[in-house]
Amino acid sequence: MKIANKTVTAERLVRDALEKAKHFSDYHIFTFLNEENAIKKAREIDRKIAAGEKVGRLAGVPYALKDNFLSPEGETTASAHILEGFVSPVTATAVKKLEDEGAIMIGRTNLDAFAHGSSTENSYFGPTHNAFDFDRVAGGSSGGSAVAVALDIVEFATGTDTGGSIRQPASFNGVYGLKPTYGCISRYGVVAMASSTDCVGFFAQTPDDMDVLMSIASGQDSKDMTTLPDYYGSAEPESTNKRRIGIIKDFDNESVDPEIQKALAQKVELLRSRGHEIVDLSMPSLKYALAAYYIIVPAEVASNLSRYDGVRYGFRSKESTTLNELYDNTRSEGFMSENKRRIMIGNFVLSSGFYDAYFLKAAKARTLIIGEYEKAFSKVDFILTPVSPNPAFKLGEKVNDPIAMYLEDMMSVSLNLAGVPGLAIPAGKNKTGLPIGLQLVGPRRSDKNLIQFSKELEEND
Amino acid sequence: MKYLPTIGIECHVQLSTKTKLFSEVDNDARNKEPNSCVSPVDYALPGMLPRLNGEAIRFAIRAGKAMNCEINLESRFDRKHYFYPDSPKGYQITQFYRPIIGAGYVELPSGTRIRIEHAHLEGDAGKLTHFDNYSLVDLNRVDTPLIEIVSQPDIHSAKDAHDYCKELWRLMRFANVTYGDLYNGNMRFDVNISLAPKDSDKLGVRAEIKNLNSFRSVERAVEYEIVRQTKILEAGEKVIQETRGWNDATGKTTEQRSKEEAKDYRYMPEPDIPPIHLTTEFVDEEAMRLPLMPVDYRKKFDNVIANDTLEVLLDYPELMLKLGEINEKYAKNISNLFASVLLAEEKSTEYLNDLPSVKDLTDLAEMNTKKELSSTATKEVFLRLFDPQMKGRGSKQIAKELGLIQENDLGALETIVDAVLAKPETAKAQADFRAGEEKVIGFLVGQVMKESHGKANPSAVQQILREKLK
Numbered sequence: 056m057k058i059a060n061k062t063v064t065a066e067r068l069v070r071d072a073l074e075k076a077k078h079f080s081d082y083h084i085f086t087f088l089n090e091e092n093a094i095k096k097a098r099e100i101d102r103k104i105a106a107g108e109k110v111g112r113l114a115g116v117p118y119a120l121k122d123n124f125l126s127p128e129g130e131t132t133a134s135a136h137i138l139e140g141f142v143s144p145v146t147a148t149a150v151k152k153l154e155d156e157g158a159i160m161i162g163r164t165n166l167d168a169f170a171h172g173s174s175t176e177n178s179y180f181g182p183t184h185n186a187f188d189f190d191r192v193a194g195g196s197s198g199g200s201a202v203a204v205a206l207d208i209v210e211f212a213t214g215t216d217t218g219g220s221i222r223q224p225a226s227f228n229g230v231y232g233l234k235p236t237y238g239c240i241s242r243y244g245v246v247a248m249a250s251s252t253d254c255v256g257f258f259a260q261t262p263d264d265m266d267v268l269m270s271i272a273s274g275q276d277s278k279d280m281t282t283l284p285d286y287y288g289s290a291e292p293e294s295t296n297k298r299r300i301g302i303i304k305d306f307d308n309e310s311v312d313p314e315i316q317k318a319l320a321q322k323v324e325l326l327r328s329r330g331h332e333i334v335d336l337s338m339p340s341l342k343y344a345l346a347a348y349y350i351i352v353p354a355e356v357a358s359n360l361s362r363y364d365g366v367r368y369g370f371r372s373k374e375s376t377t378l379n380e381l382y383d384n385t386r387s388e389g390f391m392s393e394n395k396r397r398i399m400i401g402n403f404v405l406s407s408g409f410y411d412a413y414f415l416k417a418a419k420a421r422t423l424i425i426g427e428y429e430k431a432f433s434k435v436d437f438i439l440t441p442v443s444p445n446p447a448f449k450l451g452e453k454v455n456d457p458i459a460m461y462l463e464d465m466m467s468v469s470l471n472l473a474g475v476p477g478l479a480i481p482a483g484k485n486k487t488g489l490p491i492g493l494q495l496v497g498p499r500r501s502d503k504n505l506i507q508f509s510k511e512l513e514e515n516d
Numbered sequence: 517m518k519y520l521p522t523i524g525i526e527c528h529v530q531l532s533t534k535t536k537l538f539s540e541v542d543n544d545a546r547n548k549e550p551n552s553c554v555s556p557v558d559y560a561l562p563g564m565l566p567r568l569n570g571e572a573i574r575f576a577i578r579a580g581k582a583m584n585c586e587i588n589l590e591s592r593f594d595r596k597h598y599f600y601p602d603s604p605k606g607y608q609i610t611q612f613y614r615p616i617i618g619a620g621y622v623e624l625p626s627g628t629r630i631r632i633e634h635a636h637l638e639g640d641a642g643k644l645t646h647f648d649n650y651s652l653v654d655l656n657r658v659d660t661p662l663i664e665i666v667s668q669p670d671i672h673s674a675k676d677a678h679d680y681c682k683e684l685w686r687l688m689r690f691a692n693v694t695y696g697d698l699y700n701g702n703m704r705f706d707v708n709i710s711l712a713p714k715d716s717d718k719l720g721v722r723a724e725i726k727n728l729n730s731f732r733s734v735e736r737a738v739e740y741e742i743v744r745q746t747k748i749l750e751a752g753e754k755v756i757q758e759t760r761g762w763n764d765a766t767g768k769t770t771e772q773r774s775k776e777e778a779k780d781y782r783y784m785p786e787p788d789i790p791p792i793h794l795t796t797e798f799v800d801e802e803a804m805r806l807p808l809m810p811v812d813y814r815k816k817f818d819n820v821i822a823n824d825t826l827e828v829l830l831d832y833p834e835l836m837l838k839l840g841e842i843n844e845k846y847a848k849n850i851s852n853l854f855a856s857v858l859l860a861e862e863k864s865t866e867y868l869n870d871l872p873s874v875k876d877l878t879d880l881a882e883m884n885t886k887k888e889l890s891s892t893a894t895k896e897v898f899l900r901l902f903d904p905q906m907k908g909r910g911s912k913q914i915a916k917e918l919g920l921i922q923e924n925d926l927g928a929l930e931t932i933v934d935a936v937l938a939k940p941e942t943a944k945a946q947a948d949f950r951a952g953e954e955k956v957i958g959f960l961v962g963q964v965m966k967e968s969h970g971k972a973n974p975s976a977v978q979q980i981l982r983e984k985l986k
Contacts, residue, residue, distance in 0.1 A: 123563075124563075125562065131562065133562070141562070143561065143563075145556050145561065145563075145564075147563065242563070242565060243563065243565055244563045245563045246563050247562070247563060250787035250788050251787035277567065278565060279565050280565065280566070280568060280788065280789055280790055281787075281790060354784055355784070357782075358595055358606070358607060358782075358784055360606075361599070361605060361606020362560040362562070362604060363562075364599060364601075364606065366601050366604075366653070367559055367560070367604060368561070378601070382599055402782060405597075405782035405783070406780050406782055407780045407781075407782070410782075410783070414784070
C-alpha cells in the first residue's frame with residue numbers, strides 16, 4: 056500500500072483517489088464522496104509528517120467504506136430508502152481503528168439494500184457495474200467496495216460478509232476478499248443483517264495488505280459481546296510449510312461452471328507441484344447449508360429490521376394518520392422487494408407453530424455443518440473451493456429469479472454458518488475475460504495462516 | 517362459595533442496578549428529563565449491540581436465592597417481537613427458553629408456600645403519554661433491567677394474593693435488588709384468575725388482569741373477579757379467556773384484549789448475547805450477600821416480638837437489620853417503640869432514613885427496663901433520637917437534659933414520701949385512705965411526683981405509700 060511520506064503526500068493520494076472515483080462515476084460505485092473531509096484529514100497528516108510527528112500505519116491511505124458502516128461522515132444509508140437522511144452520531148469500531156491509523160475514507164460504497172443480495176442490484180441507488188464487463192453485475196452485496204478496489208480507485212475497502220457478500224464480489228472482480236472468523240472484528244456500528252453470521256472484512260489487492268488491515272481491525276471489543284479474545288496478532292505462523300489441502304468432492308458436479316472447475320484443478324496442480332498434499336473430502340452436510348442459511352438469516356433479518364419503523368430516524372412516510380399506517384407506509388415504501396421477501400420469510404419461520412419445523416431444524420442443520428467443518432479440519436489445514444458456481448452474470452439476468460440468485464451463494468454460505476474464515480483469491484480469467492475466484496477456507500482463528508498460505512497460490516511469472 | 521378460585525401471579529421487578537441492562541447509561545431515571553437516560557443502544561440506532569450488565573446477573577441471583585429458587589448455571593436471552601413506539605428495537609430482549617432463575621417458593625406470613633415456576637431477566641419498555649391527536653414517547657425506562665417472577669397457580673384467595681405480592685416486595689427489598697417504589701411502578705403485577713367447582717380437578721377459563729401496582733389493588737381486583745366470574749358461572753355461561761384492565765377508581769376490571777387477538781411474538785434466540793455460564797462458586801458468593809430474610813426473623817423473634825408488631829417492622833429491611841444487631845432482651849422493647857411510631861405517624865417511613873445507633877437504642881431500652889424512664893418518657897427520648905438537633909447527644913444525655921430520669925432509689929423516695937406525708941394538705945387524704953377510700957392513693961402519688969419533679973417512679977411511690985399508710 057502506498058502510505059504518505061516525505062515523497063508522496065496524503066493529499067496527493069486522496070486527490071488521486073477522488074479523481075478516479077469521479078472518473079468511474081458511471082459504475083455507480085459510491086453513494087457518497089467524502090471530498091471536503093478527506094482532503095482536510097490528508098492535510099493534517101501531511102502536517103504531522105512534515106513536523107516529524109508520529110503517524111499511523113495507514114497514514115494517508117485512501118479507502119472506500121461500505122455504506123453499512125456507521126460514521127458521522129456522510130449519510131449511513133445501507134443503500135436503503137428507509138435510512139435516507141440518516142447521519143450517525145457514532146462511529147463503528149472497525150472504522151475508528153482504521154482512522155486511528157491514519158486511513159482516510161474517500162467515499163461510501165454501494166451495496167444491495169441492507170446487504171440483501173448477491174449482485175448489488177437491490178440498491179436504492181441502482182446497481183454497480185462489474186469492473187471487467189460493464190454489462191455484468193459487480194456481485195454483492197459489497198459490490199461497490201469490490202469494484203472500487205478492482206478499478207484501483209482505492210487500495211482497500213471495507214465489506215461485510217453474511218453469506219458471501221465479500222468473497223463473491225471479490226471473485227467477480229478479481230481482487231482479494233476476506234471473510235474473517237466470526238467474532239474476529241467488532242460488528243459494533245455496522246448495520247446488522249444477520250447477527251449470528253455477519254462478519255466485517257476487507258477487499259485488498261495483495262495478501263500482505265490484507266494482513267496489515269487484519270492486524271489493525273481485529274480484536275475484542277467491549278461493545279460487541281460476540282467478539283473473540285484477541286488472537287490475530289498473537290497467532291504464530293506455523294513452521295512447517297508443507298500443508299494438507301482439502302478438496303470437497305461433493306461440489307464436483309455439473310452445477311459449477313467448467314472454466315471455474317478448470318481453474319480449481321490448475322491451482323490444485325500448482326499446490327501439488329509445490330509439495331503440498333491434496334486430500335479429497337466428503338462433506339455431505341454442506342448440502343443443507345443453503346436451506347438452513349435461508350431460514351436462519353431471514354429470521355435474524357426480520358428481527359434486525361424491526362427497528363426501522365419511521366419513529367426515531369431515517370425515512371418516515373408522509374400521509375399517515377394512525378400509528379399502524381405510519382408503520383405500514385414507512386416500511387412498505389422504505390424497504391426494497393428483497394428486504395420485504397426476507398422479512399416475510401423470517402417472520403414466517405419464527406411464527407408460533409412453525410418455529411420447530413423451520414428455525415429449530417435449520418439450527419440443527421447448522422450444528423451438523425459446524426461439526427462437519429471441525430471434522431474436515433482434523434484431516435486438512437485448509438480447504439480450497441470455488442467461491443460461486445458461475446462468474447459474474449449479466450445485469451438483470453437473475454434479478455427476477457430469487458432462487459437462481461440464492462443458488463449463487465451455495466458455496467459461500469456454509470462458512471458463515473460455521474463461523475470459519477474464507478479468503479477469496481483471484482484465479483485468473485475465463486475465455487471472455489471475466490475474473491474467476493477461489494476461496495481458501497481455514498478453521499476458526501486461522502485467519503493469519505490463511506492469508507499467508509494464499510501466497511502459495513500465486514503463480515510465479 | 518361453590519367455586520374455588522385459582523390464581524397465578526406474574527410480577528415485574530425493576531432492578532436498581534447502576535446502569536441499564538444493555539448499555540452504560542444511568543439506570544436511575546427518577547426526577548430526570550424525558551429521554552435523558554438513553555444511549556444509542558437503548559434507542560436502537562442501526563448497528564448497536566447490547567452489552568449485558570453483569571450487575572443485573574448478580575441481582576438476579578440474589579433475587580432468585582431470596583425466593584429459594586434454583587439458579588440455572590446456563591441461561592440465555594431471546595427476542596420477543598412486537599411493534600410499538602415504547603419498544604425501539606421492535607423486540608424486547610427477554611429469557612423465553614432458558615431463564616436464569618429456576619423453581620423455588622415463597623413462604624407467606626401464614627406459613628403457606630407459593631411455588632415459583634421460574635423468573636427471568638428482561639429489559640423494560642419505554643413510556644407513552646397520550647394526548648388528543650398525538651403521543652409522546654419517553655425512552656428513559658427502556659432496558660431498565662427487570663426480573664419477571666412467575667408463580668405456580670397456588671393461590672386460592674384474595675388475601676393470599678395480597679400477601680404473596682407483599683411478601684415478594686419484602687423479599688426483593690431485603691435482597692436489595694429494587695427501590696421497591698410501587699407508586700412509581702418499580703413492581704407491577706399481572707394476575708391470572710380462574711374459577712372451578714370445588715370438587716373439579718380441572719381448572720376453569722382464566723382472565724388476566726394486567727399491570728396492577730399495589731397490593732390492595734391486587735386484592736380488590738381478585739375479589740371483583742371472583743364475584744364477576746361466579747355470576748357468569750352461576751348463570752350457566754362461560755368465562756372468556758381475555759386480558760382485563762383494573763380501574764382503581766371504579767373498583768372494576770374491564771375487557772382489554774381477547775385470546776383471538778393475542779399476539780404472536782415470534783421468539784428467537786438473541787444472537788448478539790452469548791449464553792451466560794455461571795459457576796456454583798459465583799452463585800454461592802452472591803447468595804452469601806443476602807442478609808437475614810423475613811422468614812429468618814420470624815423464627816428468630818418468635819416468642820420475643822408479637823407477630824403483629826413484627827409484620828409491621830418486616831416492611832423495613834434496614835430497621836430489621838438494626839433490630840437484629842440489638843441484644844435480644846431489648847428487642848421487644850425497641851420493636852414496640854418502632855411499631856408505635858410507624859403505625860401512628862403520617863410520614864412514618866421518613867423516620868427510617870437515618871436510624872439511631874445500636875448503642876442509643878440499647879441505652880434507651882436499658883433505662884426503660886431499669887425503670888429509669890417511664891414508658892411515656894422512653895417514647896419521648898426515642899422520638900428525639902430522630903431529631904437532627906438532639907440525636908448526636910445520645911439517649912442518656914437526652915433523658916437527662918429533658919429531666920425524664922425517674923427516681924428509683926427507694927431510700928431517696930422514702931424521704932420524699934415522708935416529706936409529703938408531713939404536709940398538712942395531705943392529712944385529709946391520708947385519713948380517707950385509711951378509712952378505705954382506695955382512690956385517693958392517686959392524689960398522694962401525684963403529690964410525691966410533684967415533689968420529685970416528675971422523676972420518681974410512680975409504681976415504686978405507690979408501693980411505699982401503701983406501706984406507710986397501713
